[in-house]
Amino acid sequence: MSETKVLLTEKEMPRAWYNILADMPNKPKPPLNPATKEPMVPQDLTPIFPLELIKQEASEERWIEIPDEVMEIYKLWRPSPLCRARRLEKALDTPAKIYYKYEGASPAGSHKLNTAVPQAYYNKKEGIKRLATETGAGQWGVALSQACNFFGMECTVYMVKVSYHQKPYRRSLMHVFGSEVIASPSDRTNSGREILKKDPESLGSLGIAISEAVEDAAGRDDTNYALGSVLNHVLLHQTVIGLEAREQLSKVDNYPDVVIACCGGGSNFGGATFPFAYDKIVKGAKVKLLAVEPSACPTLTRGRFGYDYGDVAGFTPLLSMYTLGTEFMPPGIHAGGLRYHGESPLVSQLVHDGIAEAVAYGQTAVFDSGVLFARCEGIVPAPESSHAIHAAVEEALAAREAGESRTILFNLSGHGLLDLPSYDAYMEGNLVDYPLPEENLKKALEKLPKI
Amino acid sequence: MSETKVLLTEKEMPRAWYNILADMPNKPKPPLNPATKEPMVPQDLTPIFPLELIKQEASEERWIEIPDEVMEIYKLWRPSPLCRARRLEKALDTPAKIYYKYEGASPAGSHKLNTAVPQAYYNKKEGIKRLATETGAGQWGVALSQACNFFGMECTVYMVKVSYHQKPYRRSLMHVFGSEVIASPSDRTNSGREILKKDPESLGSLGIAISEAVEDAAGRDDTNYALGSVLNHVLLHQTVIGLEAREQLSKVDNYPDVVIACCGGGSNFGGATFPFAYDKIVKGAKVKLLAVEPSACPTLTRGRFGYDYGDVAGFTPLLSMYTLGTEFMPPGIHAGGLRYHGESPLVSQLVHDGIAEAVAYGQTAVFDSGVLFARCEGIVPAPESSHAIHAAVEEALAAREAGESRTILFNLSGHGLLDLPSYDAYMEGNLVDYPLPEENLKKALEKLPKI
Incomplete structure (x- = not known):
């Protein structure tokens, strides 16, 4: 057999992550500051991300040690x-x-824990005590909850309201790992309150939940934001x-x-x-x-x-x-x-x-x-x-x-x-x-x- | 590290199961036929179990090949x-x-699949086309459903009624693997009907579900019964x-x-x-x-x-x-x-x-x-x-x-x-x-x- x-x-096990930016024939055009439409500089991101992740975002080193x-x-x-x-x-x-x-x-x-763990780690190392994030169906929220738990950090998850009610098991799992889970839109943020004012029955969306989590993170010195996909x-x-x-x-x-x-x-x-x-x-x-x-x-x-x-x-x-x-x-x-x-x-x-x-x-x-x-x-x-x-x-x-x-x-x-x-x-x-x-x-x- | x-x-991987009956200083007293109170003989069990499992139940060989x-x-x-x-x-x-x-x-x-697979296998080998069993919280029902699916057999699970409603995810899992899941007590068996006559709102119990599954298996030539614990x-x-x-x-x-x-x-x-x-x-x-x-x-x-x-x-x-x-x-x-x-x-x-x-x-x-x-x-x-x-x-x-x-x-x-x-x-x-x-x-x- x-x-x-x-x-x-x-x-x-691999001891370094592979950074494809080192080898792409054409690199993506740079991200632009939404206000100025100019290429982002690291300082634009420091209110919500730790320096090490900002560095990794733009790094062209082929291997980055784990x-x-x-x-x-x-x-x-x-x-x-x-x-x-x-x-x-x-x-x-x-x-x-x-x-x-x-x-x-x-x-x-799911695979989400592969990045949740280093994201929590680098934030912890730079003195951050709490992470805020959004989640839709809940895979990313669960992963970040576990990662924060492993490093003794607090975690607040803005969960799209319709999923908050439809996926109770994922919500429970986040609670087991000590996270605060908030149905979004919520009255915790300006962007949430704004939506609720227009539509008190809003079921929420990932776009709204992102806004709430970013606003939460930007407004507190001890808190950063974490994203589960898209970024380098x-x-x-x-x-x-x-x-x-x-x-x-x-x-x-x-x-x-x-x-x-x-x-x-x-x-x-x-x-x-x-x-x-x-x-x-x-x-x-x-x-x-x-x-x-x-x-x-x-x-x-x-x-x-x-x-x-x-x-x-x-x-x-x-x-x-x-x-x-x-x-x-x-x-x-x-x-x-x-x-x-x-x-x-x-x-x-x-x-x-x-x-x-x-x-x-x-x-x-x-x-x-x-x-x-x-x-x-x-x-x-x-x-x-x-x-x-x-x-x-x-x-x-x-x-x-x-x-x-x-x-x-x-x-x-x-x-x-x-x-x-x-x-x-x-x-x-x-x-x-x-x-x-x-x-x-x-x-x-x-x-x-x-x- | x-x-x-x-x-x-x-x-x-081990190639044989270990049979502790070979080495016990005192072996358990034999099971008794519930009608005669005499020690069971293999023929008492053939209506619901395949011969190979009946043999294993009483075997004193130390190693039994997988x-x-x-x-x-x-x-x-x-x-x-x-x-x-x-x-x-x-x-x-x-x-x-x-x-x-x-x-x-x-x-x-769970560990239940370790025995569900050989139980389905020996039944299949002896020409059985369908297994009936009971399940409480659903761990065993899920395991036997998967095992029957692997060997192309049918499976009917009598699930304690209160769990049938309280543990919908385990019920869904059995459905994914093609099993029929019946809330017990049911009108499918005499024992189920008997209970329902006395108490139409009965929430069921493992004891009732066992009776239904055994009755189902005993009543059909193509069907045997499978148990998830207790037996040797x-x-x-x-x-x-x-x-x-x-x-x-x-x-x-x-x-x-x-x-x-x-x-x-x-x-x-x-x-x-x-x-x-x-x-x-x-x-x-x-x-x-x-x-x-x-x-x-x-x-x-x-x-x-x-x-x-x-x-x-x-x-x-x-x-x-x-x-x-x-x-x-x-x-x-x-x-x-x-x-x-x-x-x-x-x-x-x-x-x-x-x-x-x-x-x-x-x-x-x-x-x-x-x-x-x-x-x-x-x-x-x-x-x-x-x-x-x-x-x-x-x-x-x-x-x-x-x-x-x-x-x-x-x-x-x-x-x-x-x-x-x-x-x-x-x-x-x-x-x-x-x-x-x-x-x-x-x-x-x-x-x-x-x-």
Whole structure:
């Protein structure tokens, strides 16, 4: 019998994160100060971020060492397993080898903890006692709650109000780790009060919650803000995923023909693929890097490449990225983590330059593949991760069609144990593919900032 | 930096289960036919169990080989990690080394899958197409659903009605794996209808659900019954836990002074400790084997040693065990998996003979330690598993008191991600220690069968 999992020892863990800014043929245009529209300077960010993360955001060093204190916490769950999905291969009757890297084994249940831990660490080191953040479905809020808990820091999470009520288990999990969880919009901030004045029944949005968290952090000396995706330093921390996976595959004398990850703000995709993008850019490796997004929120496949704000209110820097426009309102798909109008500038640039590519799928096909995977491999995937699974299934079927034994690697970014109501909807036949709101998209794109 | 996890490769997995019946100085008295009160013969069990499991139930072979087909599925999550709880040690300021074996990494979220897989396999091999079982909180129902799914079998789970409504996520999980889940009491069986006739609003109980599942299985040729704890073959399959843990500890040149596991029906405790009991009985090893039970349902610490029925209706064989009496009604503690009046005959005999020992704790102390563990190590434990954690904490504090560097091993039988409402109750201060219903216990013990 051959092995199902490829393991690394803790001694074989990467000791540095990989910074793709060092190697990109075209680097993203710089972020712009939202007030002056001039390139940001570090001082613009010091009210809400620690110096070390501001430095990492702009660094062009190829390798950035992982601090010992972060390594110690990573070891609670890392290195994460790389698994051969033999039963899925058999079910698809494919000559392809399908491997998945499993990030759902983290105590937070997703890859988000990979960056939450160093973000909390650097803030703690610079004397910050409390972090404020926003969360939608709750994956990021859980991860930052755990990270703050590990370093003895306070954490306040502004949770989009509709999720606060719909995802009570993730809220409970944040409470277990000692966080304060506030339904957003709230009366704790000016921006929250402003919204509530207009609409006391507002269900909230990620854009509103970001505004509240940033305002909270900017207003208190002991508090900083933390973001779970999009920014360069966030993707940097996630590269432990791809670095480990590449090492694990090399242990079984293999290298992927395609690396697949779902893509919302881009941290999961960046983390899984950047080490392979290095091979492609620097060493000429032939590897397809595939970002998978929902057809209901198709940032990379239908968005425009240019400057846009990260939030609805326009408080954040202008970023150079693919965007659907801040006024685009994605339909209520179950993969809440992929409902974002923008995209990481790093990932956007790689797609723009043809180094990475993107594909979009509807959620019924995505759930079909998610349930197939669960029944073959046992793990119930998060709806976000099921996007990657569906693309892997499509690649495996294409390999069967072509009669070629390809190696497919995808990142299983999280488990779906706290998303089971979405599976109920699927099993009961109540899941639909929302059409893209074309008129809304057209209007949102027309309103993009002219820069 | 030293290692946090001790890993085994798949090649180092045990290839046989350890059967403690081979080595016990006193073997449990035989199960009795409930009708004749005579020792059971294999034919008594063939209507509901496959021959191979009936054989294992009575076997005195020390090692029973694990079939290749079971090994292949075990590899989806086994070998499970052995982790050093360094952050917990530090929080307790103890010289003790605390290790935990983590069974919550299984796709079912608990150790129950270790026996669900071979049970489904042997049934499938003997031509059975469908299994019927009962479940309380749902851990066992989820495990058997996954196992049946892996072997392409149907599965019907009679779920105690109050849990059916209170634990919707576990019910959803069973649906994802294709099981039929029926709230018990139901109108599907005579025993269910009987109860509903008397009390249409009955919330159900494990005893009623067992009766329904057994009746279902006995009534259909294509269907057998499966039990998740108590019986010898169930504990046999669970010994992979202790076998792996012993091998993992030997890799770091260590051996436990105490092995701790929570104990309801006994499969978790038996699985974790029997390989160490072998060392103790056969080789004279000095190791304390500690079963932890809730003070609200103290079978080993307050029960009587003798024959009793496994279910309320008296359909099951009479087993030689510690029991609180079938009429004992345990208070509604959150560790639903430990609310059972009886106990595995193997575990009961070992405790009776002084080879293993038992301790009981109230649930507030148990949750205190569960939350402490979560905040140190990241993993939110199942309320059942937190009983073991609390005992480990007590042992670690005793080591500090004594100034001794002891090695403590406990089994973390499952995660608590689907038990988060219990943590809400704890965090909100709504958790109480139920006093033992002494009068109810006294009456239940008086009604024990006179054999």
